[in-house]
Amino acid sequence: MKRDITRDDVLSRAVTECYREMFAKAQPEADYDNLLEEYRQGKIDEDKDGPVYNRHYLSYEEYIYIMNKYIDAYKIASIYLFII
Numbered sequence: 357m358k359r360d361i362t363r364d365d366v367l368s369r370a371v372t373e374c375y376r377e378m379f380a381k382a383q384p385e386a387d388y389d390n391l392l393e394e395y396r397q398g399k400i401d402e403d404k405d406g407p408v409y410n411r412h413y414l415s416y417e418e419y420i421y422i423m424n425k426y427i428d429a430y431k432i433a434s435i436y437l438f439i440i
Contacts, residue, residue, distance in 0.1 A: 377422050382412035386428040 376388040391408055394400045400408060414422075416439070 374426040
């Protein structure tokens with residue numbers, strides 16, 4: 357039986373795509389999917405080293421630009437979906 361795609365599925369994909377782009381454009385750049393896999397495998401210890409996003413720089417202007425691009429593309433009414 358095929359499962360219907362829900363709005364939550366679409367928004368989850370939007371967030372993931374947005375994170376991928378933000379990490380790809382950060383300094384130093386990073387592959388979001390690789391970071392996620394390393395975290396799942398226990399190779400990243402945020403308790404010891406702090407949050408991963410603190411190790412990468414993305415200007416505020418670039419952050420807003422990328423976030424707004426996904427808000428517009430996915431017709432998201434609130435930016436609070438991206439503040440996780």
